[in-house]
Amino acid sequence: MEERELLPNLFRQEYQKIVSVLCYLFGIEHIEIAEDIVSDTFLSATELWGQKGLPENPIAWLYTVAKNKTRNYLKRNSLFGQKITAEIQYNSHLTAEIEIDLSVKNITDSQLAMIFTVCNPAISSESQVALALNLLCGFGIQEIADAFLTNKEVVYKRINRAKQKLKEAHIKIEQPGLEEINNRLDTVLTTLYLLFSEGYYSTAQNTVLRKDLCAEAIRLTYLLTENPTTNKPAVNALMALMCFHASRFEARVNESGETILYEDQDETLWNKELMVKGGYYLGKAATGTQLTKYHLEAGIAYWHTQKEDSHQKWENILQLYNNLLLLEYSPIAALNRTFALAKTNGKWEAILEAEKLNLTDNHFYYSLLGHLYTDFDRAKAIRHFEIAHHLASSAADRATIMKNISRLEGLI
Amino acid sequence: MNDFLLIFRRDFTSKEAQPSSEELQNSIKDWQNWFGGIAAQNKLARPLQRWDGEGKVVQQNKQVINGPYAEIKESIGGVIIIKAEDYDDAVSIAQGCPILQLGGNVEVRMANSLKD
Numbered sequence: 417m418e419e420r421e422l423l424p425n426l427f428r429q430e431y432q433k434i435v436s437v438l439c440y441l442f443g444i445e446h447i448e449i450a451e452d453i454v455s456d457t458f459l460s461a462t463e464l465w466g467q468k469g470l471p472e473n474p475i476a477w478l479y480t481v482a483k484n485k486t487r488n489y490l491k492r493n494s495l496f497g498q499k500i501t502a503e504i505q506y507n508s509h510l511t512a513e514i515e516i517d518l519s520v521k522n523i524t525d526s527q528l529a530m531i532f533t534v535c536n537p538a539i540s541s542e543s544q545v546a547l548a549l550n551l552l553c554g555f556g557i558q559e560i561a562d563a564f565l566t567n568k569e570v571v572y573k574r575i576n577r578a579k580q581k582l583k584e585a586h587i588k589i590e591q592p593g594l595e596e597i598n599n600r601l602d603t604v605l606t607t608l609y610l611l612f613s614e615g616y617y618s619t620a621q622n623t624v625l626r627k628d629l630c631a632e633a634i635r636l637t638y639l640l641t642e643n644p645t646t647n648k649p650a651v652n653a654l655m656a657l658m659c660f661h662a663s664r665f666e667a668r669v670n671e672s673g674e675t676i677l678y679e680d681q682d683e684t685l686w687n688k689e690l691m692v693k694g695g696y697y698l699g700k701a702a703t704g705t706q707l708t709k710y711h712l713e714a715g716i717a718y719w720h721t722q723k724e725d726s727h728q729k730w731e732n733i734l735q736l737y738n739n740l741l742l743l744e745y746s747p748i749a750a751l752n753r754t755f756a757l758a759k760t761n762g763k764w765e766a767i768l769e770a771e772k773l774n775l776t777d778n779h780f781y782y783s784l785l786g787h788l789y790t791d792f793d794r795a796k797a798i799r800h801f802e803i804a805h806h807l808a809s810s811a812a813d814r815a816t817i818m819k820n821i822s823r824l825e826g827l828i
Numbered sequence: 829m830n831d832f833l834l835i836f837r838r839d840f841t842s843k844e845a846q847p848s849s850e851e852l853q854n855s856i857k858d859w860q861n862w863f864g865g866i867a868a869q870n871k872l873a874r875p876l877q878r879w880d881g882e883g884k885v886v887q888q889n890k891q892v893i894n895g896p897y898a899e900i901k902e903s904i905g906g907v908i909i910i911k912a913e914d915y916d917d918a919v920s921i922a923q924g925c926p927i928l929q930l931g932g933n934v935e936v937r938m939a940n941s942l943k944d
Contacts, residue, residue, distance in 0.1 A: 735857075738864025742876055750868035757861070772869050 423465075426474060427458055432554035433523045434482050439551070440526035440589050441516065444533060444582050447551075453489055457482045483516045525591060527552065528643055531636060532592045535604040538585045543578035544607045545614060550575055553632040562622055563614055563629055597645055605654050605710065608637050612658050616665070623669055630665065634658050641697070653701035653710035659694035660717035663687040675812050683723045691721050712740040716752075730759035747775050751784050763788045779807035783817060790824065798824050829911040831873045831939035832918040836925060837902040838932025840881070845901075847930050858926035866910055866921060873909040905932065909939075 431454055438450035460481055461474075471477040534547045549555040549563070561571045592600065615629025637655045640646040667685035670676055698714050715736045719729050737753035750773055758766030767788045775781035782804035789797035798821055805817045839845040847855070866872050883903075885893050895903075905927060912918035915938065922934040 731857075734864070735860055738860050738867070741864055741867035742872070745867060745870045745872075750870070753864055753868050761861075769865055769868070772865070774869075 422470075423462070426478075427461075428554035430475060430478050430554075431458065432552055433527070434478070434518065435551060435554075436526040436530045437516065437518055437523055438482075438486065439533075440522075440529055444579075444587050444589055447579055447583075449489070453485050454482060457485055460485075479518045483518070486516050524639065524642075526589075527636075528639060528646070529589045529591055531604055531639070532596060532600060533582065533587055533589045535600065535607040536582060536585070536587055537600075537603050538587065539578045539581050541607060541610060543574050543581075544603075545610050546571055546574050547578045548607055548611055548636070549629070549632070552636060555628075555632075559625060563618060563625055565618075592645070594645065597648075601646065601648060601650065604640070605650060608633050608640075609654060609710070611636075612661070616661055627665060630658070630662050634662065641700075649701045649704040649706060650708040650710055652697045653708055653714045656694045656697035656701055657710055657714035657717050659690045659697060660714060660721055663690035663694065663721055675816060677816070678720065686721065686723075694718065694721070707739075707743075709740055709743055712736050712743065716740070725759075727760065730756050734760050747773075747778055748780065751775070751778070751780050755784060755787075758788055763791060767792075777807065779804040779809075779813065779817070782807065783820070786817075786820060794824055829913060832910050832912050832915075833935075833937040833939065834908050834910060834918070834922055834925070835935040835937070836905045836907070836927040836932055837935065838905055838927055838930055839901045840903050840905065841895075842901060845931060851930070855926050855930060858929070862924050862926055863908075865924065866908075871911045871921065873911045876908060879904070879906060902932070 434454045434457070435450050438453060439447055442450055457478060461478060465471070465474075530552055531548075534551060535544050539547070546560055546564070549560050550557070555563075557568050557571050557575070560575075561568045564571065612630055612633035615626045615631075615633065618626050618629070634655070637651065637658060640651045641655055663686050664681065666687065667681040667683065668676055694714070694717070698718060701711055701714065713736075716733055719733050719736075722729055734753065734756040737749055737756055740749050741753060751770075754766050754770045754773065757769055767785070770781075770785055770788060773781060782800045786797045786800035786804060789800060801817055801821045801824070805814055805821065808814045808817060863872075863876060883895060885895065887893065910918065910921060912921060915936065918936050918938070922936050925934045927934060
């Protein structure tokens with residue numbers, strides 16, 4: 417790999433690892449000190465490697481320098497050093513010299529502890545996702561702003577406010593105990609789900625960035641499946657859901673970044689390996705007595721990886737959507753359920769059901785009606801698509817709707 | 829929006845009134861789609877609850893008899909609480925209830941709030 421490509425990737429990967437370990441060591445109150453030390457380490461790396469070329473083992477180099485900088489910092493700021501040292505001594509009954517443990521195990525432990533810290537109901541879910549991207553995934557403020565389609569100032573403020581809240585609430589960074597896992601796993605899964613969705617459904621044009629978001633969500637969920645205390649059925653269900661969805665990532669967007677509708681996707685681009693992984697995690701999710709929305713959505717995503725348009729496929733999807741709606745209403749589930757109903761019971765029955773939904777501020781609602789009316793009343797179908805076009809806010813959505821309108825007009 | 833109680837009743841006891849196993853099998857899908865359709869309109873006011881088919885009846889003299897059936901043949905198959913604008917709206921939802929195909933009926937009752 418070119419050095420130019422290697423460094424940002426290496427920095428992103430190692431940034432979050434070292435930050436997690438230092439935060440775990442220092443506590444949430446000193447999160448900025450941890451970030452400063454790591455940023456400083458990377459600054460030294462950029463300067464030195466720029467002059468002398470890459471060291472033999474860049475990661476080991478970064479760890480050594482980060483450790484030294486931490487020790488120096490603690491020496492220079494003796495008050496902070498004493499406080500931290502005392503705490504650590506008290507906790508571990510070890511020597512006065514602080515050990516900065518960058519072993520694989522401690523990195524994993526630190527990250528797990530950080531996941532549970534960041535995904536805290538004390539801060540809004542939007543902030544949790546932003547903070548997760550920053551601290552757990554090593555994304556820069558600009559990248560997060562791009563992903564959220566907003567500007568740097570907004571993200572910067574959001575992250576700082578979130579950190580402040582965590583500090584004020586004296587949230588401890590620690591290994592989650594059984595009780596925390598039971599109480600907080602839901603919040604953690606919601607945040608990881610949002611993080612994945614941000615990448616998967618985002619209207620941001622930057623495909624590489626969106627893929628990175630999905631990959632990071634999968635990595636963090638994987639971390640939860642690898643730890644015996646957090647390896648719960650719901651976690652595996654979420655993992656299955658992500659794998660099934662991600663398997664179709666390449667086929668969902670064309671070269672110019674436009675969304676390709678499911679029916680038009682080239683299934684040879686679907687990633688078989690991820691489909692198999694999805695199946696594996698879905699199997700592991702099928703234990704216990706709790707049926708979560710992740711189970712149902714993973715089931716729906718599984719059936720979407722079966723390209724053949726069988727009655728069985730849509731009947732299963734319909735029943736999964738029925739159950740999903742009974743568990744938790746959402747407009748998008750209501751619309752997708754109606755689409756599935758059209759496949760199993762015919763478009764006419766689906767039209768009757770669709771018209772009861774009354775989601776009149778939702779452009780997907782009018783697109784669905786446009787789709788359903790296409791065979792019965794072309795003029796009406798076009799009218800629905802036109803309202804959808806009027807309501808849609810993203811250029812990508814408007815382009816898709818426009819395509820439908822011209823397709824219909826060409827037929828008249 | 830008001831809350832409405834929908835009570836589905838049919839004859840679960842007399843032999844000749846029972847649907848065939850095929851009819852029952854088919855009606856499962858109808859029930860799921862009916863529930864799903866109500867949920868898709870966001871009109872389900874409470875989570876669904878299954879009820880035991882046996883039950884007890886406490887009579888006037890405080891005597892307890894088995895079975896949910898009192899004097900009439902029909903007994904309650906299920907109960908749901910939905911949100912609807914008015915009786916017309918609630919009734920139109922009830923008209924989709926699969927129990928009607930199985931010879932049953934649906935009672936619709938609007939919840940009265942205290943302030944009224």
